[in-house]
Amino acid sequence: MKQLMIAIKATLLLTVLTGLLYPLAVTGLAQILFPHQANGSLKVVNGKTVGSELIGQSFTKTEYFHGRPSAAGNGYDGLNSGGSNYGPTNQKLSDRVSDDVKKFRAENPTYTGPVPADLLTASGSGLDPHISPASADVQVARVAAARGVPADTVRQLVLAHTEGRQYGLFGEPRVNVLELNVALDQAAPVRK
Amino acid sequence: MTTNGLFQIGLYLAVLLLLVKPLGAYMARVFQSERTFLHPVLRPIENLIYRICGIEEAAEQSWKRYAGGALVFSAVGMLLTYLLMRVQQWLPWNPQGLGNVAADLSWNTAASFTTNTNWQSYTPETTMSYLTEMAALATHNFFSAAMGMAVAIAVVRGFSRHSSKTLGNFWVDFTRSIVYILLPLSIVVALLLCSQGVIQNLHPYTKAATLEGAVQTLPQGPAASQEVIKLLGTNGGGFLNANSAHPYENPTPFTNFIQMLLIFVIPAGLTYTFGKMVKDTRQGWALLAAMTVLFLAGVFVVYSAEQGGNPILAKRGLQTQATATQPGGNMEGKEVRFGIANTALFTVITTDASCGAINNAHDSLTPLGGLVPLVNIELGEVVFGGVGSGLYGILLFAILAVFIAGLMVGRTPEYLGKKIEQKEVKMVMLSVLVMAFSILGFAAAGINLSTVGNSLTNHGPHGLSEVLYAYTSAVGNNGSAFAGLNANTMYLNVTLGLAMLFGRFLMLIPLLAAAGSLAAKKQVPVSAGTFPTHGPLFVALLVGVVVIVGALTFFPALSLGPVVEHFLMQQGRLWS
Structure with missing residues (x-):
């Protein structure tokens, strides 16, 4: 009985400490120290919020670099993050990849090698903002043709947006698709 | 496997091992009532908690009262969490206007967070209000971790004390875990994570107009403060559905590195704390060495299986060889910023520990890559293990190991100067058997029910793995999932909730009983x-004992799931 009273008091007190004071204090500090990051690293172009630097979005037009397939809702749905959860022997996985390979070959006829694995596999979050540098490279010819600019111009932009390992140590080299496409629209706008 | 990938794994292990001694020594001081450098700031807070709650700092408890404290606190906390979810609609900090949570889902979630499992049958973005996340869920990340540590320390006292009727005071050990260890680390690392891009606000969700003219809704909320304790307390319940694969929870490779360290740092440090408390640090290093061997074995199996990729997709035209500019391998369910090596490493860490946070979709791992997380949990999560639960789990196997060694040479086994006799071995075996029966019993029932069959995303041997993984994760209090299983059904919510409670308390109580009996010995x-x-x-x-106990118990089930799937994948078999 004595322990029950302690348990009730401790639950309430520690809920206030770890469930209100702690997160609210961290929120206050984060808003002062890192407001951009704490609020979602939003990407603003010409005064309009076009997305987040950290969150991928759907690209299907030929003049844009395409990201990875997304299993989040109908694709890059911010409220339905998650992977396909297809196991390696799932028929649906095999069919999806087969279809995407066909589509890729039709859109990028000049590239004939094997397709980089990351470009046609769905990420775990469904919101992966990145593709590998190789996956960007295989799309350069298509994007350049669609925008009517030399392939070298586009390739230079890809290089400028390729990140190496973080601090030279962590993770893998990558290209942020949204950042690259925003830069592309500024450097080589599509002629209407 | 790439050279750089191996280098990053080595770097992780090196940094982890460097942290063991300083953190372990600090924790030993905290639990042995010695002064630490944080006392000037934290001692008044500790005292205030004792005064308000009526806790007598010097009062010692028998194992029964100690266990009673843990149980009654869990019950009260579970009830409060259940109630908060049921009425969240009428409470503040709910900018999305989310409705009250259904009864079966609230039961499952309350059991899940109370037991340090953090299994999630729900999509957080569209289910839980900010208040629920902060005050009903993140709080349990502190509480359940602190309880794990308290119980582990009590078990260690079973060895370090002799001719004693008591094991310490649950409320004191529990309070100290939060005030001196979990809370200070959380505040500092939450801000570090935030600086890298983890969100921390109370705003409504953001609407963005994408480049191609669609509308994308971006979730918001107090994620960083929950993220850090999710990992540090080996809880694993994500603020967002994709968990640590989500760029708002784990935005960069550096945050991924920090997150992996957070999961292992306390369990690794506790081995040193143990050594300190039994006054022979070599004993702690021996446990750490055994853990490291099992850890590295898991990492290499997963890394090589995932880098090897899926031959079925290679045949469809995907590049599975790694090059300098692309990761290759099996990238389904993985993030480009982490690549194969850091995904494999995270997968092993989160299932060695009872964490269950994921930075990739485990359901999409190759068969052998998915076998390892299953095995890790089924070994009892003793490879570093959960906060506290890893240490008391490995001590359980240590008792079993000396018992078997004793049988081989025909002597009464001893461990740390204590004779291991009938009572201890019975209690230890009870824990082992409860786990085996719960996992295999629930899974066997599940695969024979059409209600569970309808929840599957994958079929064939992988379907069996999905069900087996769910109950393994629940009983092991891990919380990761082969998430193709739609677990938000009445049957699965109820049975998985029960499995979690069995796995937590039917493990914890026998161990405290064994500790009580050991403490009383000369x-x-x-x-x-x-x-x-x-x-x-x-x-x-x-x-050997850890592997053999796990293998004998679970090998038949595993061979019908991932092992069969591995061979059939090589032949190109598919299931629709």
Whole structure:
């Protein structure tokens, strides 16, 4: 009985400490120290919020670099993050990849090698903002043709947006698709 | 496997091992009532908690009262969490206007967070209000971790004390875990994560107009403060559905590195704390060595399986060889910023520990890549393990190991100067059997029910793996999932909730009973016949016992799931 009273008091007190004071204090500090990051690293172009630097979005037009397939809702749905959860022997996985390979070959006829694995596999979050540098490279010819600019111009932009390992140590080299496409629209706008 | 990938794994292990001694020594001071450098700031807070709650700091408890404290606190906390979810619609900090949570889902979630499992049958973005996340869920990340540590320390006192009727005071050990260890680390690392891009606000969700003219809704909320304790307390319940694969929870490779360290740092440090408390640090290093061997074995299996990729997709035209500019391998369910090596490493860490946070979709791992997380949990999460639960789990196997060694040479087994007798071995075996029966019993029932069959995303052997993984994760209090299983059904919510409670409390109570019995014994002096438990021979024996107990129990089930799937994948078999 004595322990029950302690348990009730401790639950309430520690809920206030770890469930209100702690997160609210961290929120206050984060808003002062890192407001951009704490609020979602939003990407603003010409005064309009076009997305987040950290969150991928759907690209299907030929003049844009395409990201990875997304299993989040109908694709890059911010409220339905998650992977396909297809196991390696799932028929649906095999069919999806087969279809995407066909589509890729039709859109990028000049590239004939094997397709980089990351470009046609769905990420775990469904919101992966990145593709590998190789996956960007295989799309350069298509994007350049669609925008009517030399392939070298586009390739230079890809290089400028390729990140190496973080601090030279962590993770893998990558290209942020949204950042690259925003830069592309500024450097080589599509002629209407 | 790439050279750089191996280098990053090595770097992780090196940094982890460097942290063991300083953190372990600090924790030993905290639990032995010695002064630490944080006392000027934290001691008044600790005292205030004792005064308000009516806790007598100097009062010692028998194992029964100690266990009673843990149980009654869990019950009260679980009830409060359940109630908060049921009425969240009418409470503040709910900018999305989310409705009250259904009864079966609230039961499952309350059981899940109370038991340090953090299994999630729900999509957080569209289910839980900010208040629920902060005050009903993140709080349990502190509480359940602190309880794990308290119980582990009580079990260690079973060895370090002799002729004693008591194991310490649950409320004191519990309070100290939060005030001196979990909270200070959380505040600092939450801000570090935030600086890298983890969100921390109370705003409504953001609407963005994408480049191609669609509308994308971006979730918001107090994620960083929950993220850090999710990992540090080996809880694993994500603020967002994709968990640590989500760029708002784990935005960069550096945050991924920090997150992996957070999961292992307390369990690794506790081995040193243990050594300190039994006054022979070699005993702690021996446990750490056994854990490291099992950890590295898991990492290499997953890394090579995932880098090898899926031959079925290679045939469809995907590049599975890694090059300098692309990761290759099996990238389904993985993030480009982490690549194969850091995904494999995270997968092993989160299932060695009872964490269950994921930075990739485990359901999409290759068969052998998915076998390892299953095995890790089924071994009892003793490879570093959960916060506290890892230490008391490996001590359980240590008792079993000396018992078997004793049988081989025909001597009464001893561990740390305590005779291991009938009572202890019975209690230890009870824990092992409860786990096996719960996992296999629930899974066997599940695969025979059409209600569970309808929840599957994958079929064939992978379907069996999905069900087996769910109950393994629940009983092991891990919380990761083969998430293709739609677990938000009445049957699965109820049975998985029960499995979590069995796995937590039917493990914890017998161990405290064993500790109580050990504490009451006299110390046996070391003699020429004493089997030394700090050398390579003991480490090898311990690893062997852990592996054999796990293998004998679960091998038949595993061979019908991932093992069969591996061979059929090589032949190109598919299931629709």
